[in-house]
Each structure stands twice: as C-alpha cells, then as structure tokens.
Amino acid sequence: xxxxxxxxxxxxxxxxRSLTWYLICRTAVITFLxxxxxxxxxxxxxxxxxxxxxxxxxxxxYAEAIISALVLKKISxxxxxxxxxxVWDLLFVSVLILLTGGVASVFSFAYLLVIVSASFLxxxxxxxxxxxxxxxxxxxxxxxxxFNYLHAxxxxxxxxxxxxxxxxxVHGVAFFLTAILSGTLADRWRQSEAQLQRKTVxxxxxxxxxxxxxxxxxxxxxxxxxxxxxxxxxxxxxVITGLSFEDVYDQYAxxxxxxxxxxxxxTKRPLNRSEGYFARKNGEKLILGYATTPAKGSQxxxxxxxxxxxxxxxxxxxxxxxxxxxxxxAVGRLAAGMAHxxxxxxxxxxGSVQLLMEGETAQPEDLRLMGIVVQEAxxxxxxxxxxxxxxxxxxxxxxxxxxxxxxxxLVDMLAADHxxxxxxxxxxxxxTLTLVLDQGLILQALWDLAINSVxxxxxxxxxxxxxxxxxxxxxxxEDSGPGIADEIKGRIFEPxxxxxxxxxxxxxxxxYSVVEAHGGMVTVERGTLGGARFSLLFTTGEN
Numbered sequence: 001x002x003x004x005x006x007x008x009x010x011x012x013x014x015x016x017r018s019l020t021w022y023l024i025c026r027t028a029v030i031t032f033l034x035x036x037x038x039x040x041x042x043x044x045x046x047x048x049x050x051x052x053x054x055x056x057x058x059x060x061x062y063a064e065a066i067i068s069a070l071v072l073k074k075i076s077x078x079x080x081x082x083x084x085x086x087v088w089d090l091l092f093v094s095v096l097i098l099l100t101g102g103v104a105s106v107f108s109f110a111y112l113l114v115i116v117s118a119s120f121l122x123x124x125x126x127x128x129x130x131x132x133x134x135x136x137x138x139x140x141x142x143x144x145x146x147f148n149y150l151h152a153x154x155x156x157x158x159x160x161x162x163x164x165x166x167x168x169x170v171h172g173v174a175f176f177l178t179a180i181l182s183g184t185l186a187d188r189w190r191q192s193e194a195q196l197q198r199k200t201v202x203x204x205x206x207x208x209x210x211x212x213x214x215x216x217x218x219x220x221x222x223x224x225x226x227x228x229x230x231x232x233x234x235x236x237x238x239v240i241t242g243l244s245f246e247d248v249y250d251q252y253a254x255x256x257x258x259x260x261x262x263x264x265x266x267t268k269r270p271l272n273r274s275e276g277y278f279a280r281k282n283g284e285k286l287i288l289g290y291a292t293t294p295a296k297g298s299q300x301x302x303x304x305x306x307x308x309x310x311x312x313x314x315x316x317x318x319x320x321x322x323x324x325x326x327x328x329x330a331v332g333r334l335a336a337g338m339a340h341x342x343x344x345x346x347x348x349x350x351g352s353v354q355l356l357m358e359g360e361t362a363q364p365e366d367l368r369l370m371g372i373v374v375q376e377a378x379x380x381x382x383x384x385x386x387x388x389x390x391x392x393x394x395x396x397x398x399x400x401x402x403x404x405x406x407x408x409x410l411v412d413m414l415a416a417d418h419x420x421x422x423x424x425x426x427x428x429x430x431x432t433l434t435l436v437l438d439q440g441l442i443l444q445a446l447w448d449l450a451i452n453s454v455x456x457x458x459x460x461x462x463x464x465x466x467x468x469x470x471x472x473x474x475x476x477x478e479d480s481g482p483g484i485a486d487e488i489k490g491r492i493f494e495p496x497x498x499x500x501x502x503x504x505x506x507x508x509x510x511x512y513s514v515v516e517a518h519g520g521m522v523t524v525e526r527g528t529l530g531g532a533r534f535s536l537l538f539t540t541g542e543n
Contacts, residue, residue, distance in 0.1 A: 019072055019082065022117060023065050026089070029113065030061045034096075037106075053099045057092070064088065082121040086130050089114040094137045102145040102155040103167055111138060111175060116182045124183035131179035135172040142168055218310075223295060224253045225304040228263045240288075240311045242280045253307075260290055264305045270294060275312065287312045320490060324512075327494065342384055350377040396438035396517050403433045403475065407465050410446050419451075422459045428466035435473055435538060437518060442475075442536075445514040448507045449477040449534050456481035462529055472520075472537045481531035484524060492524065511536075 038054040068085065075081055093110040100107055111134040118130040145155045146164045220237030224230055230253050233245045248256055254263040259276040271292045278286045290309035297303050353370045407429055414420045446465075453463055461480040468474040484492060491497050493512040511534075515522045520538040527533030 016072065016078065018121065019078060019085075020069070022085070022121060023068055023072075026117070027061060027065045031058060033107070033110070034058050034061075037100075050100060057096060057099075061092070079122075083126070086114060086118045086122065086126075087133075089117065090130065090133055090137055093134075094141060097138070097141055098150070098153045098155070102150065102153070103142050103164060108138065108171060111171070112178050115175060115178045119179065119182035119186040120189075124180075124187050127183035127186070128176070128179045131175040134175045135168075138171055138175075139168045220307075220309045222248075222253070222262070222307040222309070223304060224262055224264060224307060226264055226302055227304075228252050228254060228265045230256065231304070237309070240286070240309070241278060242282070260288065260307075260309075262290070262292060262305065262307045270305070285313075287316050324494060325516075346377050346381050346384075350374055350381075353377075396441055396514075398436045398438055398518075400434050401437055401439045402431075403435055403437075403467060403473075404429055404431045406437075406439055406443050406446065410443060410450065410465070413447065414450055419454050419459060420463075422461075423454055423457065424462045426462065426464045428464060430467060433467055433469070433473070437538070441514045441517070445511045445536065446475070446477065448511050452507055453477065453479035453481060453532065456532065461531070464527075464529070468535075472539060475536040475538070476533060477536075478527040478529055478533040479531040480529035483526050483531045489524060493522065 034054045034057055038051050038058075041051050041054070068081075072078075072081065090111070093107065093114060096107050096110065097105040115127065115131050115134060119127040122130070141150075142164055144150050215235050217234065218236055220240045221232065221234040222230060222237055223232035229250050230248045231250070233243075233248050238244055243256070252263075253260075257276070257278060259278060261271060261274065261276075271290070273289065273291055275287060275289050278288050280286065288309045289312045290307055292305045292307050295303040295306040350373075353373045357367055357370050357374075407427060411425055411427065414423075414425065450463065457463075457479055458481075463480075464476070464478040466476045466478070468476060488497075488499070492508050494509065497509075512522050515536050515538075518538060520536060523535045523537065525533050525535075
C-alpha cells in the first residue's frame with residue numbers, strides 16, 4: 001500500500017515536472033522559430049507584412065505559457081491539462097500556417113513537433129488521434145485554400161490540383177508515421193521509467209529497512225575497511241562502548257579497540273568467536289564477545305571486515321555467580337556428609353579426655369595438656385558449626401522490620417567491642433525505612449562486614465552505615481581501609497578464600513549466602529573514603 005502511494009506521488013511529481021519542461025521548451029522553440037523568421041523578414045525586402053503577426057503570435061505564446069504555468073500548480077488532473085495543451089498547439093500551428101502562406105507555408109512541419117510532444121505527454125492512442133487532428137486541420141486549410149475560401153488571409157489557389165492533393169497525402173502519411181513511431185518509443189520510455197521508479201522505491205525501502213535493522217539490533221556492528229579504519233558504527237555499538245559515531249569514524253580500529261583482533265591488515269582470517277576487554281571513558285572495563293567476517297561489496301570487491309560484538313560483562317558475572325553457587329552446593333553436600341563423621345569423633349575425644357581429667361591419678365602437667373585438647377576440640381566444633389551454617393544457611397524468616405533498628409543495634413554491639421575503640425562510626429540512614437527481611441540474619445551479615453572492615457583498617461579509621469533508595473533498597477557498609485584489589489574482587493565471596501593470616505574465608509561467603517537467600521545480591525567497589533564499599537541490594541517489595 002505504501003509502495004503504491006509512493007509510486008503515485010512520484011508519478012504526479014514526474015508529470016508536473018514533464019509539463020513544466022514542456023512549457024519551457026515549447027516557448028523556447030516558438031521564440032527561436034518565429035523570432036528568427038521575423039528577423040529574417042525584417043532584413044529582407046519581401047513579406048514585411050508578416051513581421052507584426054509573428055511577433056503577435058510570440059506574445060500570445062508567452063501569455064499562454066504563463067497562464068498554463070500558474071494553472072499547473074493548482075490542478076491535479078494532469079492528463080486533461082496535457083490534452084488541452086496539445087489542442088492549443090494544433091490550433092496555434094494552424095493559425096501560423098494560415099498567416100504564412102497555407103500550402104506554401106514553411107511551418108507545416110510544426111505539426112510534427114506537436115505530434116512528437118503529444119507522444120511524450122499522452123498515450124499512443126491519443127498521439128494517433130492528435131496526428132489525425134493535424135491531418136484534418138492541415139487538410140482543411142488546403143481544401144479551403146483550394147476552393148478560394150481564404151481570401152481574408154490572402155490565400156488563393158496558386159498551384160495545380162495535383163500539388164494540393166500530393167501535399168495533403170505526404171503530410172498525412174508523415175503525421176501518422178511520426179505518431180506511430182514516436183508513440184511506440186514514448187510508451188517504451190514510460191515503461192522503462194515506471195520500472196526504474198519501482199526499483200528506486202524498492203531500493204529506498206530496502207535501504208530504510210536496513211537502516212532500521214542496524215539501528216535497533218542489540219548487537220554492536222562495526223565495519224572496518226581494508227586499511228584498518230572504522231567506516232560504520234551502529235547505535236548498539238555506541239551504547240555498548242559509550243563512543244559516538246563521530247568519535248570513531250575513520251579512526252584506526254586497532255587504536256580504538258586494542259584488545260580486540262579487528263585489524264584486517266594484521267588478522268586475515270575470520271573469527272567465529274573471541275573475547276576481549278574494552279575500557280570505557282569512565283574507566284569501566286567491559287568484556288566484549290566478538291566475531292569478524294569478511295565484508296564484500298555488490299561487485300565482490302573487498303570492503304574490509306564486519307565486526308559484531310556484545311557486552312558479556314553481566315553475563316560473565318552471572319556465570320561466576322552460578323559457578324559460586326555450584327561450589328556452595330557442593331560444599332553443602334560435603335558438609336552434610338562430614339558433619340556426623342567429624343562431630344562424633346570430636347565428642348568422643350572430648351568426653352574421653354574429660355573423664356581422664358577427673359581421674360585421681362592425673363598429674364598437673366597432664367591436666368594442662370588435656371585441657372588444651374578439650375579447648376581445641378571445642379574450637380574445632382565451633383568452626384564446624386560455623387561451616388555448617390554457611391554451607392546450609394537457615395531459610396530466612398521474613399517480616400517487616402525497620403532498617404534503622406537493625407543498624408542501631410549493630411552500632412550498640414560495635415560500641416561494646418574493644419576492637420572498634422579507634423573507629424569513627426557514621427550513621428546515614430533514614431529512621432522510617434521498612435523492608436521485609438530476616439532481622440537476625442541481616443544483622444549477622446552486617447556484623448561480618450563490620451568485622452571485615454575493622455580488620456582491614458587495623459583498628460583505626462572511619463566506618464559508614466548508609467541506605468540508598470532507588471529501584472532497589474541498598475544497605476551500604478563503607479570503610480576507609482586500603483580497599484580490595486581488582487584482581488581478587490571476583491574471589492572474595494568464595495568459601496575458604498582469605499587474605500588474612502589465620503582467616504577461615506567464611507565471613508564474606510556467609511554474607512553472600514544470607515543476601516542470596518533473601519533474593520538480593522552483594523556488590524563491592526571502591527568507596528568515597530578510599531576503602532571498600534559493600535552494597536547489599538534488596539527489592540523494595542516483599543522478597
């Protein structure tokens with residue numbers, strides 16, 4: 001439907017343009033022929049009486065052309081307008097022939113120009129009809145002159161009978177042959193023009209569709225020419241990289257994407273799948289998955305390579321989270337199997353040693369050593385308990401709780417702990433924020449984060465508890481310690497991974513497990529104080 005409307009609009013514009021050019025060319029031809037004839041008569045000694053009529057006809061032609069041009073802007077039926085123009089031209093030529101000698105007129109060929117013009121403006125049938133009208137008009141003029149009815153135009157029977165009839169016959173044959181030939185050629189021209197217009201519309205639609213697809217596709221697309229310069233960069237590529245088309249156009253791909261193999265002057269073979277890092281202007285590092293393929297033009301010429309890429313950063317993070325979850329599940333299964341195997345021997349060892357300690361023959365040195373055994377057995381049992389709580393965390397008992405009360409309770413607990421005597425604690429959270437959480441588990445997670453922070457600050461520094469509200473509710477613990485190195489950020493939540501001497505590596509892993517059980521997530525980054533900034537993100541509705 002849209003294509004048909006477009007073709008119709010284009011045809012109307014083409015018809016208007018053709019008629020405009022027709023009016024211009026016709027005026028130029030009349031000026032050239034009649035003006036030239038008038039000048040010729042003006043310089044000659046005969047037929048000076050024709051000078052004024054010729055200039056009058058030129059003026060009439062100009063007036064008609066101006067009126068037609070004004071009317072053409074306001075009409076929609078160009079076919080009828082074209083027919084009127086041909087009728088006018090036939091009458092104009094007939095008057096010209098009457099004024100210039102009838103059978104002896106040198107302008108009888110002007111009918112041929114009208115017929116040719118009709119072939120380009122009208123159909124072939126109408127062109128033949130115009131030729132027939134020309135024969136009738138020209139033949140009528142000659143018949144009237146033959147029978148001496150044109151004395152008013154100074155036309156008399158000055159030639160023989162045969163000359164009149166041969167003139168009519170020759171001109172009639174010429175008119176019809178011209179109509180047939182020019183009409184046929186004009187029809188073929190119109191058909192070719194229509195096909196060209198359809199193809200032009202098709203190409204325009206395809207180009208528009210292609211641009212729409214490139215603009216809305218989620219993958220980044222980049223065309224790198226054979227010299228290694230970027231020549232195309234779609235909107236998805238700009239969104240992923242943070243670079244506009246103007247930023248990368250005609251730049252070397254190797255300079256803009258140094259970690260990707262997208263330079264055709266170096267890498268000749270296509271890449272089905274590869275990965276590389278890209279640093280945005282704000283310092284954010286992305287993991288890009290990309291593929292390259294040779295780009296060929298319509299004639300098979302080498303255009304370089306086409307690079308498609310996607311941002312895999314979040315996908316890699318999800319992949320790491322899934323791996324971590326798998327490891328936790330494996331640890332949980334292992335813990336469930338080892339629980340009885342370890343606790344039962346420990347209980348037996350501890351009970352047996354305690355019985356030995358109650359014996360009357362036990363020496364003081366033996367009692368001291370056996371006390372160490374009992375103490376270490378209890379410590380090992382506590383460690384096993386912590387490990388089991390991490391591996392198989394409790395199902396959260398959620399209820400609406402005031403987040404401020406959790407933080408206030410945590411601050412009171414920290415104030416009573418001697419390890420926090422040199423720590424300045426800042427509270428930046430609202431007093432009325434309510435979330436659906438397990439208060440005990442979240443308090444334990446925040447406690448573990450606070451202990452981790454004070455150990456990183458070595459007892460001196462600043463600790464901030466805050467809450468951020470956006471699409472998610474975020475509980476934040478931020479310290480002024482040395483922070484966490486980028487190379488280990490991806491491992492700090494793994495069980496048994498610790499950078500502290502004697503650390504079990506279960507504290508942050510337990511935090512991760514608790515938040516995950518609430519349907520939230522934990523992130524870590526460098527904070528405004530220069531240290532680590534742990535964010536616990538929860539949905540604002542019921543979890």
